[in-house]
Every structure is written in structure tokens, then in C-alpha cells.
Amino acid sequence: MTGFTVTAEDLRRTFDDADVGEVVAVDGLSMRVREGELTALVGPDGAGKTTLMRMFAGLLKPQSGRLSVLGIDVAQDPQSVQDRISYMPQRFGLYEDLSVQENLDLYADLHGVPMDQRQERFGRMLEMTDMARFTERPAGKLSGGMKQKLGLACTLVRSPDLLLLDEPSVGVDPLSRRDLWKIVQQLVDDEGLSVIVSTAYMDEAERCAQVFVMDKGRLLADGSPAELTARAKELTFTALPPPGVPARELQARLIDARDLVIDAMPQAGNVRFIKQPDAGDADLRQLLDGIETEARTEELEDAFMMLLRAQDKDAPAGPAPEAANTQRPATDDKPVIVVRDLVRTFGDFTAVASTSFDVARGEIFGLLGPNGAGKTTTFRMLCGLLPATSGHLEVAGRDLRTARAQARARIGYVAQKFALYGNLSIRKNLEFFGGAYGLRGRALKARINEVVAQFDLDPAAQSGQLPAGFKQRLAMATGLLHQPEILFLDEPTSGIDPLARRAFWRTITALAGTGVTIIITTHFMEEAEYCDRIAIQDAGEMLIIGTPKQVRARAGDGAGQTMNDAFIAVVEQHRENSRSRQVAA
Amino acid sequence: MLFLSQLLALIRKELLAILKDPSSRTLLFAPALMQALLFGYGATYDLTHAPFAVLDQSRSAASTEIVARLEGTGVFHRIATLENTSQIAGQIESGDALLVLQFQPDFAAKLAGGAEAPVQVILDGRNSSTAGLASAYVSSIVAGYNADQGATTPLTIVRRAWFNPNFESRWNLMPALIASLSMLQTLMLAALSVAREREQGTFDQLLVTPLTPTQILIGKALPSILVGLLQSTIIFLIIRYWFGIPMNGQVWLMYLGLVTFTTAAVGLGLSISAIALTMQQAMLYTFIVIMPLMLLSGLLTPVQNMPEILQWATYANPLRFGIDLVRRVYLEGATLREVSFDFIPLLAVAAVTLPLAAWLFRHRLS
Numbered sequence: 025m026t027g028f029t030v031t032a033e034d035l036r037r038t039f040d041d042a043d044v045g046e047v048v049a050v051d052g053l054s055m056r057v058r059e060g061e062l063t064a065l066v067g068p069d070g071a072g073k074t075t076l077m078r079m080f081a082g083l084l085k086p087q088s089g090r091l092s093v094l095g096i097d098v099a100q101d102p103q104s105v106q107d108r109i110s111y112m113p114q115r116f117g118l119y120e121d122l123s124v125q126e127n128l129d130l131y132a133d134l135h136g137v138p139m140d141q142r143q144e145r146f147g148r149m150l151e152m153t154d155m156a157r158f159t160e161r162p163a164g165k166l167s168g169g170m171k172q173k174l175g176l177a178c179t180l181v182r183s184p185d186l187l188l189l190d191e192p193s194v195g196v197d198p199l200s201r202r203d204l205w206k207i208v209q210q211l212v213d214d215e216g217l218s219v220i221v222s223t224a225y226m227d228e229a230e231r232c233a234q235v236f237v238m239d240k241g242r243l244l245a246d247g248s249p250a251e252l253t254a255r256a257k258e259l260t261f262t263a264l265p266p267p268g269v270p271a272r273e274l275q276a277r278l279i280d281a282r283d284l285v286i287d288a289m290p291q292a293g294n295v296r297f298i299k300q301p302d303a304g305d306a307d308l309r310q311l312l313d314g315i316e317t318e319a320r321t322e323e324l325e326d327a328f329m330m331l332l333r334a335q336d337k338d339a340p341a342g343p344a345p346e347a348a349n350t351q352r353p354a355t356d357d358k359p360v361i362v363v364r365d366l367v368r369t370f371g372d373f374t375a376v377a378s379t380s381f382d383v384a385r386g387e388i389f390g391l392l393g394p395n396g397a398g399k400t401t402t403f404r405m406l407c408g409l410l411p412a413t414s415g416h417l418e419v420a421g422r423d424l425r426t427a428r429a430q431a432r433a434r435i436g437y438v439a440q441k442f443a444l445y446g447n448l449s450i451r452k453n454l455e456f457f458g459g460a461y462g463l464r465g466r467a468l469k470a471r472i473n474e475v476v477a478q479f480d481l482d483p484a485a486q487s488g489q490l491p492a493g494f495k496q497r498l499a500m501a502t503g504l505l506h507q508p509e510i511l512f513l514d515e516p517t518s519g520i521d522p523l524a525r526r527a528f529w530r531t532i533t534a535l536a537g538t539g540v541t542i543i544i545t546t547h548f549m550e551e552a553e554y555c556d557r558i559a560i561q562d563a564g565e566m567l568i569i570g571t572p573k574q575v576r577a578r579a580g581d582g583a584g585q586t587m588n589d590a591f592i593a594v595v596e597q598h599r600e601n602s603r604s605r606q607v608a609a
Numbered sequence: 610m611l612f613l614s615q616l617l618a619l620i621r622k623e624l625l626a627i628l629k630d631p632s633s634r635t636l637l638f639a640p641a642l643m644q645a646l647l648f649g650y651g652a653t654y655d656l657t658h659a660p661f662a663v664l665d666q667s668r669s670a671a672s673t674e675i676v677a678r679l680e681g682t683g684v685f686h687r688i689a690t691l692e693n694t695s696q697i698a699g700q701i702e703s704g705d706a707l708l709v710l711q712f713q714p715d716f717a718a719k720l721a722g723g724a725e726a727p728v729q730v731i732l733d734g735r736n737s738s739t740a741g742l743a744s745a746y747v748s749s750i751v752a753g754y755n756a757d758q759g760a761t762t763p764l765t766i767v768r769r770a771w772f773n774p775n776f777e778s779r780w781n782l783m784p785a786l787i788a789s790l791s792m793l794q795t796l797m798l799a800a801l802s803v804a805r806e807r808e809q810g811t812f813d814q815l816l817v818t819p820l821t822p823t824q825i826l827i828g829k830a831l832p833s834i835l836v837g838l839l840q841s842t843i844i845f846l847i848i849r850y851w852f853g854i855p856m857n858g859q860v861w862l863m864y865l866g867l868v869t870f871t872t873a874a875v876g877l878g879l880s881i882s883a884i885a886l887t888m889q890q891a892m893l894y895t896f897i898v899i900m901p902l903m904l905l906s907g908l909l910t911p912v913q914n915m916p917e918i919l920q921w922a923t924y925a926n927p928l929r930f931g932i933d934l935v936r937r938v939y940l941e942g943a944t945l946r947e948v949s950f951d952f953i954p955l956l957a958v959a960a961v962t963l964p965l966a967a968w969l970f971r972h973r974l975s
Contacts, residue, residue: 408816432817432818437813439814441810448625448626455621456618456619457814458618459615460618461615461818461819464614502814
């Protein structure tokens with residue numbers, strides 16, 4: 025461990041944006057990355073992680089500062105750096121029509137890997153990625169997680185001196201994410217490979233020897249996970265809400281008290297929180313109002329949240345919910361969503377097999393599952409985007425097969441990626457969707473003014489040019505314009521940073537408080553803790569439906585068990601069972 | 610009422626989307642204007658500058674007279690006077706001369722003797738229609754000479770062309786553009802409208818609103834139809850007032866036909882759009898469709914000249930009947946009853962494609 029793979033001094037890189045002007049991506053950053061180790065770059069969206077990675081790889085030139093990678097000045101001689109590193113961008117360029125083997129061959133050709141080394145290298149890669157069975161399958165037919173593994177295998181067709189991975193686990197389900205990290209870990213242990221990985225997941229950063237925390241192009245902190253975690257020492261607690269009080273209501277109360285609490289998250293039925301170092305005990309006691317707390321071992325995530333919160337103290341906690349009272353309206357017993365024996369097939373492929381469940385009014389219902397599990401198909405059927413093959417489907421008291429338009433009038437929908445008219449202003453978008461939902465005249469104007477105020481939007485701004493966070497606010501405003509009974513959210517938090525995610529969930533929990541039913545899909549398992557109930561699907565089958573607590577119980581006990589572990593356990597148990605059933609048959 | 614107010618919101622959004630996008634904004638006027646002028650000036654079969662060469666071996670008064678008459682038309686220009694027959698081939702092959710006029714050495718003698726005296730015309734047949742026109746010109750000039758010489762002609766044909774007295778091909782072509790040029794734009798606009806939304810993800814957001822497929826269909830079709838009619842109007846005005854081609858029929862009847870025709874074209878475009886998943890696909894499908902539509906429309910070649918099986922295929926082609934309808938109303942002054950048959954295939958195409966598109970909105974899976 026003598027050398028450094030990367031030495032950067034005062035790096036700076038800006039981009040010209042036609043609409044916003046100059047954007048500083050990396051701003052006077054200096055760092056040294058040690059050799060033979062796993063190093064993480066963490067930071068919220070727009071922190072400059074990708075820009076930095078691309079500069080390491082010699083794909084972007086820094087505008088000022090010095091950067092040397094593997095002892096070579098990258099700006100002077102990018103080619104010799106590229107000859108010795110392997111870089112996997114966020115979206116790896118697989119050729120979807122080529123088979124797994126053909127993709128490997130192609131990348132071996134491109135990197136000039138000698139023929140005699142190939143068989144050995146391919147064998148090792150296929151074994152590590154567990155893809156030897158699929159060599160003939162076209163890459164386009166692989167699931168998201170498998171594609172990512174193949175991307176990694178193609179990146180590693182030759183043995184590099186440094187491996188750069190740019191957010192390799194974005195949009196990848198927990199099982200594939202675990203497999204991916206197993207491979208990376210193995211390479212570091214066996215070959216002494218130096219790896220730099222950027223990630224949004226703290227549990228991934230925790231595996232690394234050194235972590236660099238970035239925000240807005242600057243380095244906030246660096247050190248080993250243990251060193252960083254120590255920053256949150258003695259500030260972390262768990263609040264135990266009394267029975268009958270949903271954890272998310274307590275969480276909302278805590279996170280709103282920004283003077284006293286840095287961060288709060290529901291977990292395992294309780295609320296974990298970080299208190300402000302200067303928060304008075306008396307104030308805190310008053311806030312907790314008799315609710316019991318326990319000290320909790322600090323984690324890297326806590327330190328990360330502290331660093332980020334310190335950065336933007338004035339950031340709004342999130343759009344203020346329209347009704348402050350978290351009192352739930354009297355719930356009638358009738359569920360708002362009734363699903364009976366729902367089936368959807370595509371040709372001879374069963375995407376969703378006979379599924380039944382109910383969702384009650386005001387519930388937050390999470391749909392979880394690995395990539396390709398059928399949760400998107402279920403979700404699309406529920407909001408009327410995809411006709412069911414068979415089964416009964418009732419939404420807001422209307423049969424979705426016979427009274428589709430009436431059912432749709434009572435639901436709101438927020439798509440995964442921005443799906444509004446980018447070249448129209450915020451007001452024009454709201455006017456159109458309001459009109460489409462049958463609002464007009466004064467009522468429409470009044471509603472538009474309300475949501476614009478609620479989500480703090482500028483009606484004249486052109487929607488396509490908004491920053492990501494504001495785009496999502498607009499999408500939420502549009503989805504709520506007609507005051508729907510049910511709001512559908514398709515992976516609303518993928519690709520947004522932890523702070524924005526907290527703010528987003530604050531809005532959601534407030535909405536649920538006013539009696540709006542929320543149906544949500546997510547890849548972030550810890551977000552399942554906000555849900556009243558969650559459903560986990562795999563291979564089109566419903567594995568379990570229940571409260572987060574029930575799901576954890578079913579997965580097997582262990583008090584410190586995270587939702588992520590529970591999810592993996594449930595899916596694996598199921599896969600194991602169906603395998604043994606097949607064997608028995 | 611609710612139906613209409615929802616629809617109005619959609620139509621307003623569609624029109625805004627067209628007008629806000631600079632590229633689709635220019636698409637509204639520029640191509641129609643430019644292509645109408647290009648076709649008007651550029652695409653003509655008329656013989657206006659026909660170069661020819663003469664090999665006059667008789668060197669007689671008669672041969673000189675005929676050549677003088679030919680040049681007197683203002684259409685034929687003598688570019689060479691040849692010395693011997695071996696030079697003929699060179700003139701035609703190089704394309705310098707459209708035709709070579711040859712008088713045999715005994716031409717004058719035969720003529721004087723009252724015998725048949727042939728004038729040989731060698732034509733460049735590579736462009737058959739121009740060659741045909743030129744040869745017809747030459748025959749009529751020779752016939753005129755004969756008549757002046759008092760030669761007895763058993764039969765004289767007196768031609769009078771109706772609807773286009775001077776046989777100007779521009780007259781034939783340009784009214785057809787009112788239908789065909791605007792179709793190019795509307796088909797493309799309609800084909801991109803749904804595909805663009807699918808590609809950008811906005812179509813899902815549209816489908817979860819309570820708008821019914823019928824409302825979406827009308828909301829998507831009407832703006833495209835309006836744009837199509839606007840284009841037709843631009844071309845119509847250019848033809849009528851810039852090129853001064855007189856209109857014999859009723860304007861309202863032509864517009865009734867255009868509305869029907871444009872609706873059929875938009876139906877076709879929306880069906881393409883509903884099938885396509887991306888704008889690129891929509892564009893590709895449109896190009897594949899446009900070529901046969903144009904070829905089988907009778908725009909450039911009469912439908913009656915096609916093999917029977919292709920003639921049958923033209924019944925599915927809205928452009929054929931759109932062009933027929935506009936041409937006949939414009940040039941012939943045809944009445945509604947006379948062109949009523951043209952409406953049937955147009956309405957049939959619209960009746961198939963529009964519901965198909967509406968069905969595909971929801972049932973096309975990505």
C-alpha cells in the first residue's frame with residue numbers, strides 16, 4: 025500500500041448550459057486515492073461524482089488543476105491511462121441483439137485481449153457472474169441486474185490496474201446488488217485490484233476502505249467508514265412509538281423539528297433519528313412527549329446525513345402538506361382497491377400470476393420486488409394503463425374493466441421519469457391536465473393556485489428546464505390537481521438524493537394523513553418502512569403481503585434486521601421452495 | 610359538456626405543442642410554400658426549349674421553309690447544321706439535340722414530282738414523353754406546310770382541349786398538389802404526434818386521465834386536420850393567384866373534399882403513430898407508406914395505365930381520390946353529384962384507420 029492510483033489537486037470543471045448558464049460540476053477538488061483498495065465516492069445527485077469519474081478515465085479534461093492517474097498526467101496522455109484502466113459508466117453499452125458470449129468477444133476484441141488468455145478470463149468472469157448458463161441469450165433479454173453483471177464482465181475482459189465503476193447498482197434490485205458487490209469484493213481480495221466506485225447506497229460505501237463524501241462539486245469529508253461514522257457518535261437514537269402510533273407519524277414530527285433533529289427515518293416499526301449536537305435535553309423531551317428512546321449505534325448513513333444537512337441548512341423540509349392535521353378521516357370499511365385473481369400474460373409468458381389483495385383508504389401500500397418480478401405490470405394494471413388478461417380489478421369503487429374513465433378520474437399518477445410536456449410552462453401543463461380531469465373555469469384556476477403554492481412552483485417557468493427535484497414536485501402537483509382518492513407513484517425516488525427523498529416522503533406521509541391512498545413502487549428497501557403494508561412479488565407471484573413488521577417476522581428474526589435483508593430472505597426462501605417443489609415433481 | 614371541455618383542453622394543448630416547437634412551426638408554412646413554387650416552376654413536361662440539329666441534303670426551298678417554320682415556333686432552337694449522316698448519332702447520343710431533322714437529297718425532286726417526300730425525324734427516346742411531344746409538334750408543322758402548299762389532305766383533325774386549352778402540364782399537376790403536398794405534412798405531423806408522446810413518456814400520463822380513446826383521437830386528429838387544411842389553402846392560393854390557374858368549380862365543394870381527404874390521411878398517420886413506439890419508427894413507417902401512396906395516386910401517371918391489380922390497390926389510397934376530387938372540381942367545375950363517388954373510398958379509409966388508431970392507443974404494448 026505505498027502508492028496512490030489517483031492524485032488530484034484543485035480540480036475544476038464547468039459545463040455551459042444553454043438555459044442556466046455556467047454549471048460548476050467539480051469545484052476545486054483535491055484528493056488522493058490509495059492503491060489496492062476499494063474506494064467509494066458518495067454524494068447526492070449533482071455532487072459531481074460522474075464528472076469526476078469521467079475525468080479519471082480521461083474522457084473529460086479538467087479546466088484547471090492537476091490530475092494524475094496511475095502516475096500519468098491524464099490531460100496530457102489520456103490514451104495511456106485508458107490502456108491501463110477499465111471504466112464502467114452508469115449505462116454500460118451492451119449490444120442488446122448480441123448474445124452474452126458475443127458481447128464478451130466483442131469487448132475482448134476492442135481491448136485487444138490475446139486469444140490464449142481469453143478462455144481463462146471468460147471462464148472466470150462467467151463463473152463469478154454466474155452467467156455460464158446464459159451465454160447464448162441475447163443481452164437485451166436479460167434482466168436489469170443481469171445486464172449490469174454482464175456489463176461488469178465486459179469491463180473486466182482484461183485485467184486492469186484500476187477499475188472505475190460509476191453507480192453500478194442504480195436501478196438494480198437488492199439481490200443483484202448483493203451479487204454485484206460479491207464480484208467486486210472478490211476481485212479486490214484475490215487480485216489486489218484498485219477499485220473506485222461511486223454510489224448512493226451507504227451500505228455499499230461501508231464496504232470500502234476509504235470513502236469520499238462529495239456535494240456540489242466539493243469534497244465534504246473523507247476517511248475510512250469508521251472515521252466518518254464517528255462523527256455521529258452519541259447523537260443517534262431510536263424512538264419507540266407506543267403501540268397504535270404509526271412510526272411515520274412520529275418520524276414526520278421529528279424531522280419537522282429541524283432545530284433539534286438532524287434526520288429521522290422509520291425503521292422496523294420504530295424511528296431512528298439523529299439529534300442536533302446543540303439540542304437541549306429539555307426541548308428534546310418536550311418534542312418526544314413521553315415517547316421512549318434508546319441510544320443507537322451510529323452508522324455511516326448517520327454521518328452522511330449530518331454532512332449533507334450541514335451543507336444546506338436552509339433547504340426547505342419539503343412541500344408543506346395541505347392539511348396539517350394528521351388525523352385520519354373516519355375510514356369506512358370498504359377498501360379503495362380490490363384485486364381478485366388478477367392475471368396478466370404476454371404470449372406464453374406469465375408476468376403476473378393470479379394475484380389478490382385489498383388496499384384500505386388512507387393506506388400507504390408499497391409494491392416491491394426484484395427486477396422483472398411483475399411489480400411494474402401489476403402497477404400498470406392498477407392505474408388502468410394495461411388491460412388485465414383476467415381477474416377482477418376495482419379501483420375507487422369502480423370496476424376497471426367496465427368503468428375505466430370513471431375509475432381513472434379518481435386516481436392520480438406520477439410516472440417514474442418526468443412525463444409532462446417539457447416545452448410548455450408549468451401553468452400550461454397544469455391547465456391541460458386540469459382540463460383533462462374535467463376541471464374548468466374558476467375551479468381550475470383556484471386548484472392551480474393551490475398546488476402551485478403547496479409545491480412552491482413558479483407557474484411561468486418552462487417545465488422541461490426545471491431541476492430534477494422541481495420536476496418531481498410538478499409531477500406531484502399534476503397528479504394531485506384533481507384531488508384524487510388514490511395516488512400512484514412509480515419509483516418516485518429513484519435517482520434523487522437522500523435529502524430530497526426525506527422531503528418527498530414527508531409530503532407522502534402528510535398526504536396519507538389527509539386520507540389519500542398511496543400506491544408506490546420503490547427499489548429502496550428502507551423506504552418500505554414508511555408503508556403501512558408492503559407486497560413483495562417475484563416471478564409474477566405474490567410472495568407476501570403485510571406490514572413491514574410482519575414481513576420481517578416472516579423472513580426470520582434478528583432484531584437489527586433491515587428491510588433489505590428481509591427482502592432478500594423472503595425472495596430466496598421462495599425461490600428455494602419452488603426449486604425443491606420442481607425437484608419433487 | 611364535460612366531454613367537450615375535456616376535449617377542448619386537449620386540443621388547446623396539441624395546438625400549443627405544435628406552435629411552441631420551433632421546428633414544427635416552420636414545418637407549417639415553409640415546405641408548402643417552397644414545394645408549391647418548386648413544382649410550379651420546376652416540374653413541367655411542357656416543351657419550351659427543344660434543341661435540334663438539321664441535316665439538309667436537299668438544300669431546297671421546301672426544306673428551308675420547313676426548318677424556318679420549326680424555328681418560328683419559338684420552342685425549337687437549331688443548335689447545329691450537319692454535313693453528313695454520320696454526325697447524327699453524335700448529336701443524339703450526347704444529348705445536345707432532342708431531335709435531328711433530315712431531308713434526303715431527292716426530297717425537293719420527289720416533292721415537285723408529286724410523289725411522297727419523307728422528312729426523317731430522329732428523336733432522343735430516352736425521355737419518351739418529351740420526344741413524343743416534339744414529334745407531334747414536328748408533324749403538325751409539316752402538316753401545316755402541306756396544307757399551305759395546297760396538298761390535299763383527306764382528313765383534318767381540329768383539336769380543342771377542354772379544361773386546359775393549351776395543354777399546359779402545370780394545370781394538370783398543380784391542383785393535384787393541393788391534396789398531395791399537404792398530405793406529406795399532415796401524415797408526418799399525425800404520425801409523430803402519438804409517437805412523440807410515447808417516446809417522451811407523456812402518453813402514459815395522458816392515458817391515466819379520464820379522457821376516453823375517442824376524446825384522445827379527436828383531440829389528436831383535429832389539430833392535424835386543421836394544419837392540413839391550412840397547407841392546402843396556402844397551396845391553393847399560390848396556384849390560383851401566383852400561377853393564375855383559373856378555378857372552374859365551387860370552393861366549398863373543394864374544401865368539403867379536402868376535409869374528407871385530410872381526415873382519411875390523418876387517420877392513416879395516427880394509426881402509424883399508434884403502432885410506432887418511437888419517433889424514429891413513426892418516421893420510417895411514414896416514408897415507407899408515402900412512396901406507394903404517391904405512385905398509386907395518379908399524380909404523375911394515370912391510374913388507367915397501371916396493371917389491373919395495382920388499379921385495385923389504388924382504392925385503398927386516399928390520395929388517389931383526393932387528387933381526383935380536387936382536380937375535377939378545380940379544372941372541370943364538377944358538381945357534388947359528379948364527384949360523389951370519390952368520397953366513398955375516402956370515408957371508408959377514415960372509418961377504418963381512425964377507430965384502429967383509437968384502439969391501438971390503449972392496446973399497443975411497449
